[in-house]
Amino acid sequence: MRGIRRGLLCAVLAAAAYPAESAAATREYWVAAVPTRWNPVINGQDAIHGARYDAAATIFPTVTYRRYSRGFRAPAPSAEDTASGVGRIPGPLLKARVGDTLKVHFKNLDTLTRAPHSMHFHGVEYKPSSDGSYVPGFSGRDAEVKVGQSVTYTLHAGRDSGGVWSYHDHGPAMEASLKGGMYGALSILRRGERRPDREFVAFFTALGGFETIDGRAFVGNTPVFKARVGDVVQWDVLSLGDEFHTFHVHGHRWRASSGVTQDTRSVGPAESWSVRWREDAPGTWLYHCHVESHMMQGMIGLYRVSR
């Protein structure tokens, strides 16, 4: 009897922690703005062209979003914290399904610049008090969270919210924050849509004097995305900043919503989209921005498909 009760209790707790994918749920995240030191060229080289970079010249202090456990008790382990596998740019990948309510608790721990910060989310429904955008004389504390303070943004994944969206600082220091990597992705499944076997976040931005994917420049520093033949893979492609990029993957094609087959698609500032395919091409492939100067300045990486 005790065993059965304990089993039931476990089932109830598991259901609370991991709501069924089909039922509308409230999903809570704890995210803080935290200082870090970032190196876009962490291995010190552009492997394709043989150029070397001195870490003293490429490392810089910055502030990024970091995932925390419930109640901001502790930073999340890095495996949960990073969307890309290469570090804290972009910030944590927030996930939801159409119909869900998201409660994102944000705390400003920026002891580096001590600027007020915020989180502003694309693609979802919210009241102005969860907009997170600084408008002098109009916006509230959601738009300028001071160091040591926190707010909660309440967002709803509406019927038209399915897809991938960016979130970013929209406080008074927004321009510097975006240049420093304070952004992340929000991935929302449509009704009845299954989660892919692999989800890759590729965030295209200029950062620290380089053209970066997920804050890193050049093969060997940018994420090495991995899949197996048969996997349904989803690429979440996003961009912020001042430039347009063209996402290209070697050896693969996908069907655009227009019905046209593509192997390259552009993404501009604050645009975002995802593509899916079932993997059938084993090998080591390149993915990159096809704006040539961007590719030369770092926007290129590896995609490994095993059998």
Ligand SMILES: [Cu+2]
């Ligand atoms: Cu580009």
